[in-house]
Amino acid sequence: MSSEQTKLEQISKICRPQTGEDVPLVLFRAFRHFTADYVAQLLGKRATLVFQNGGRELGREAGKLLKQESLDDYLRAVIGFVRDMRMGILQPRELSDKAIILGLEECLTCAGMDSIGKRICHFETGFVAGIVESFLGNRVRAFESKCNANGEGICEVTVDLTNTMTHE
Numbered sequence: 001m002s003s004e005q006t007k008l009e010q011i012s013k014i015c016r017p018q019t020g021e022d023v024p025l026v027l028f029r030a031f032r033h034f035t036a037d038y039v040a041q042l043l044g045k046r047a048t049l050v051f052q053n054g055g056r057e058l059g060r061e062a063g064k065l066l067k068q069e070s071l072d073d074y075l076r077a078v079i080g081f082v083r084d085m086r087m088g089i090l091q092p093r094e095l096s097d098k099a100i101i102l103g104l105e106e107c108l109t110c111a112g113m114d115s116i117g118k119r120i121c122h123f124e125t126g127f128v129a130g131i132v133e134s135f136l137g138n139r140v141r142a143f144e145s146k147c148n149a150n151g152e153g154i155c156e157v158t159v160d161l162t163n164t165m166t167h168e
């Protein structure tokens, strides 16, 4: 196996002649939510970082694949990718030199769930951070500013651009 392969390339090789490439969303959610609960038991608040930084790695890899010169074209490509992957529907809310705010409708992790009183889409938040980092070449801070699982009707990620750092 070549070490040149990206993680995305590795996991994209699928051989399931009888069961195919799609699974019921509830299966993804079972994996996601049961795992998150267990990681939280093990690590407490640091569990958030596991998911956020995992998503960040994916965002960086995807960002390389989707690279465009202008931020507008890049975001258009990212929105298409997120939709094609059926992660959800990304909607730019604010694009300034201080912050990038993206809504995520139909979030795969939590859309339609009843409120559980907390924001939980750390993987998606990290993904957006990684996407932005890939474009800027700087590390950025991101947080989930709204979450359907917190009764806010939509998920939303805010990327803070006021305090960017050089990559790693």
Ligand SMILES: [Zn+2]
Pocket (backbone or CB within 6 Å): 107, 109, 110, 119, 120, 121, 146, 147, 148, 149, 154, 155, 156
């Ligand atoms: Zn959410």
